[in-house]
Amino acid sequence: MNVDDRAPAEHFDVAAIGATVRIQFAPDMPEDSRERVLDVWTGAIATAHVADAVIQVGPHGEIESMLEHLSVRVTLAALERKRGQLIMMHAAGVAMDDGRVVAFVGPSGRGKTTLSAALGAHFGYVSDETVAVDRDLTVMAYRKPLSMLRSGKPKEQVSPPRAGLLELPTARLRLAAIVLLDRRPGVSEPVLSRVRVIDAITELIAQLSYVTDLDAPLQRLASLCDAVGGVWRVTYGEAASLIPLVPELVRAPPGVVGTWTPLASAQVGAEVGTTEFKWGAVSDAIAADGSVAVMSDGVLRVLAGIAPSIWIGISRGLSFEQLVAQAIADFDRPPLGDASKLVAAVIDELVREGLVVAEDRQTERGTL
Amino acid sequence: MDLREYLGLYRSNWLSGAPSLVSLRQRWEAPALAHRGTIR
Structure with missing residues (x-):
């Protein structure tokens, strides 16, 4: 990062699922806009010397729309960079103090950002968008800004610290549980159930990026399901009701695994x-x-x-x-x-x- | 390996708790394709 007190930043780097994405400002980008961009990405700042991808940002249009679009561009650049290497799930993720991560998988509109905002106040915020996992279950964080809905206006981009989300633990992040989100308004107590491996893969695969770039993707996914002790589904109404489930999920004994x-x-x-x-x-x-x-x-x-x-x-x-x-x-x-x-x-x-x-x-x- | 074991049919019946013969015979009437989805 080349930010200092004397000159506005020309660029800064963010960590996104193990990739380093450089956000490069156009020369005519006003300083207050640069500061706003930097501020919302506070949670993801990386200090790498080499960037895997560079995204140019100019002073065009309304700032919140630009920030929302920038999030998408950073996400796409990181996914492209890591295709074929990681299993990249469309998921919200939070980490316990010991580094164990729970991934809540679901499509857009299933409440991942709301869930991240609720859980991230109690556990380390990993991502509200993509949880990426390596063969050894290591999780690559993507602490992007949260897109918060505002009535009648573009979504507001909020940095994780400003949203009250916790830092990550120093321990290595490793995936401990995969949970398919089934949000149903009106459900007061969340209900957890086990999902059989082929059903889990069928649902998971719709929420993965670049699956066909993986070697033997079905076998890799089935192995991942086994490694985390089987996949869960949670039927819930309110995001806050899942807070007590996170420690339970990482402690739960494995379900029926190795059945494929x-x-x-x-x-x-x-x-x-x-x-x-x-x-x-x-x-x-x-x-x-x-x-x-x-x-x-x-x-x-x-x-x-x-x-x-x-x-x-x-x-x-x-x-x-x-x-x-x-x-x-x-x-x-x-x-x-x-x-x-x-x-x-x-x-x-x-x-x-x-x-x-x-x-x-x-x-x-x-x-x- | 026995094909039933290979397919996990024993486990399937055990998990569903259904009487195995009835459950297995019903499979003749089940659709061959339970799911088709394009991968991103």
């Missing part, structure tokens, strides 16, 4: 199946609790019903007749209908979804 199976990585991307059927192009897949989650072409699909049995059977080289026999072995005979027709219908759907490629002979079989 990676679908052999050697199979992914290779020619998998028989001459009759093959897997389509798949980037990652896991099985858990009778379901299969598959990532393919930037789309996450969860297979259910008898489809997991059929899809895995195809990877094992089973013929159509063997797939039918396998499904009957797995699920007993169908309550209604013909097993062969039901299996054929599922294969057709998997073909339509691009998860299975059928030889011409099979795609033309029609009423198999």
